[in-house]
Amino acid sequence: MSDTAAVPRGLVGGLARACHPVPAAAVTALAGAMAAGAGRGLAGTLLTGGAVAVGQLSIGWSNDLIDRQRDEAAGRSDKPLAVGRLTSRQVSSAARWAIVCCVLLSAACGIAAATVHLVAVAAGWAYNLRLKATRWSWLPYALAFALLPAFVTLALPGRPWPAASVLGAGSLLGVSAHFANVLPDLAADRAANIRGLPQRAGARASALVAVLAATAAALLLAPGWPVLAVTAPPAVAALLAPRGRLPFLAVIAATAVAVALLLLNGGLCSGS
Incomplete structure (x- = not known):
């Protein structure tokens, strides 16, 4: 029984480390603070924070998936994938579920809000896939952070920018x-x-x-x-x-x- 119980704990801990938890938590907290300040109420604030959180999880996990070979070559002991604590299938599955949840939670905020948020998440994926290694590496960050407050306001009555x-x-x-x-x-x-x-x-x-x-x-x-x-x-x-x-x-x-x-x-x- 102890061995069976240890597997989920190890999986959860590994996924938590692989998601880039500090920036993910910071962006989620920022979105929640803006939603609360804009008057979204408790439910709206939690919905906004949840959508942003799972979007950030998908970006963090995709980053470690894409960089796995590079991290292994560099001997990155802080990367669960690189040291074998997680498998690519586990992280890939987690990232896919995060994307599904991101789409659903974003859509619950309205079509306009969902559109800008999913564009912001796509910018994060574009950074991981290609742009991080180019002189345009700053662009996904600039776009995603500009769209974050738009995700909040476009869910308000009247959908203001x-x-x-x-x-x-x-x-x-x-x-x-x-x-x-x-x-x-x-x-x-x-x-x-x-x-x-x-x-x-x-x-x-x-x-x-x-x-x-x-x-x-x-x-x-x-x-x-x-x-x-x-x-x-x-x-x-x-x-x-x-x-x-x-x-x-x-x-x-x-x-x-x-x-x-x-x-x-x-x-x-x-x-x-």
């Missing part, structure tokens, strides 16, 4: 997230011939782009010195240590400011 400043801020946050997320693996990516824009630019330039894009997103929502007072210190620190954790902290600080401004001051929609 977000304000232009919100779309722009979302796109900038996507670019920031891309450059910050790639920083720790720049050397390994170059060795594996992954030549996305951050890999071409180098660590210091990528840290600069990550920090400036996140700060610009916050300033787009609320220009002024209070934003700079929060984001400037970690930004400067990030530039001094571009390969460490500081760029991530700088991006998180600027993103937190941007989201707080979005929810507390202007709202998501034009004229709100």
Whole structure:
């Protein structure tokens, strides 16, 4: 009985590690916060968060599936597929079920909202399949993060689009997230011939782009010195240590400011 019980626990734990849990949780939390701030109510917020969560799961699992051979060659002990804790069939099956759930939960938010969300998820898959190794690696992030608030607002009565400043801020946050997320693996990516824009630019330039894009997103929502007072210190620190954790902290600080401004001051929609 103990052996039988250990299999599901190992499977669940492996899938949890393979889904890229930190970015998946961050994007899901961001979507839930926007839905709550836009007045979707408890049911609408849970529905939005659920749709985004399973979409992110599918993207994370597809990433590890596509990169399995590369991760094995690099000796990535943090990748369950690369060390044999999971099989390709298990991860592929999980990704397929995640896509099915994503379509169903998104459709429950309305056709318009579902369309933009599925385009955003498709952008994540396009990044995994091809664009991550090209100079256009930033584009799926910019598109997906811009469409995230649209997924929220298009489920509201009247199906309004977000304000232009919100779309722009979302796109900038996507670019920031891309450059910050790639920083720790720049050397390994170059060795594996992954030549996305951050890999071409180098660590210091990528840290600069990550920090400036996140700060610009916050300033787009609320220009002024209070934003700079929060984001400037970690930004400067990030530039001094571009390969460490500081760029991530700088991006998180600027993103937190941007989201707080979005929810507390202007709202998501034009004229709100």
